[in-house]
Amino acid sequence: MGRGVQVRTRTGGSVIVTEPRLPSAFAEFEKFAEKWCLATEPERWEARLSTPMSEIREFYDAFSPRFEEAIDYCDKFPLEDVPDDALNLLHLIYSMIMVSMAVEIFGTQKPADSADAEMHRVSAPVP
Structure with missing residues (x-):
């Protein structure tokens, strides 16, 4: 079993993440890792489209200062x-x-008044 990392939540509580995905200097963002550590642009696009704006805003507000x-x-x-x-x-x-x-x-996860919001790639830049 891997090392555990205690991560503080916005409400002042904390959770234990047993397998950290991020460098220890950025452990405070582990709570976002499962949803937002996505390897491809289409995965990230789909996550943006399917995530409530309140969750997007929480991720944005937390990560912006250390971007x-x-x-x-x-x-x-x-x-x-x-x-x-x-x-x-x-x-x-x-x-x-x-x-x-x-x-x-x-101000919304889906572009307004635009063409169909789908993304299809045949290849992607690395990493």
């Missing part, structure tokens, strides 16, 4: 040799980018 710090952390590694925890943090960064327009511009 640049997370990028700086990931920049320490060459792309061909990113540790799993840093790769998960990178996926969290990508999800933050995906939801930021919903929060900052649209």
Whole structure:
């Protein structure tokens, strides 16, 4: 069994996460990891479309203050040799980018007055 990490919730409580996905310096975001550490852009897009705006806003508000710090952390590694925890943090960064327009511009997870909101890719950039 892996090491446990105590993560504080917004309501002041805490939960124990037994298998941390993120670097220990970013343990406070473990509660978002399962939903937002997604490897592909279509997965992140689908998560944005299917997640209530209140949850998107909670993720955005929590991660925004440390967004640049997370990028700086990931920049320490060459792309061909990113540790799993840093790769998960990178996926969290990508999800933050995906939801930021919903929060900052649209005010809703689904683009209004636009074409069909579907995304189909035949390949994706790595990582």
